[in-house]
Amino acid sequence: METTPERPSAGDPIPNKCAVIEVHVGELKQLFNAIDPSPFRDRDLDPRAEDFIVGWAKDLPRDATLALVVDLDREAGLPDEAAVLRDAIHEFFSQRAQAYRRRLRELFRVGRTSLVIGLVALACAVALGDFLATLLKNTPTGEIIRETLTIGGWVSMWRPLEVFLYDWWPIRNEARLSDRLAGMPVRIRYTNVSSPDAWKADWPVATQTGSRKVA
16 A cells, blocks of 8 residues: 655644644745735735634634644745744734734723723712602602613613623633734645746745845
8 A cells, every 4th residue: 555655844843732723825925915015024914814724723622732734835945934934924923912912901991991980970870869869759750760860870881891791801812812823833835736946936935035036
């Protein structure tokens, strides 16, 4: 029985018992946003590639060690292209984690402000309701006004309760997932289906170093 030869690869070693995310592309540039003018290391992932990687990671156990394997439809190019790809992916998800933490801090700031406003509104509503009920000598109309103001006061607490009970933890989970993706090993597997010079047309391998001139 013939054994299938292992495809050539480069990059970080993949630990045993690692949850591997596999992406298949024809060129490395397909992983990144083509309209982003930033240098390669700071360039955003293509939204489809990001959604694919993040979606796969969310389907895996939260305590799983993640790794990314990129199946590339060409032969190897520059010797350091796997390291450059790893650094770019790590930088992207590191920035993503920081963005979620900034969003979380802003959410808590809004929550604290909403809580103060809600407590003041509730206290004023209860006090005003009691005052009017006493003024109207505990008549049915006074009781209706007091209950209406009390309910309105509690409704003003809806926003801070939503923030501190429900809104914060999905954002925290996204930040933690991004941290895991920012630290995962990255490896490229080459399928050798293109010409040996196919890497010269790929971006950013041919442009990430100015010390080598590409014909």
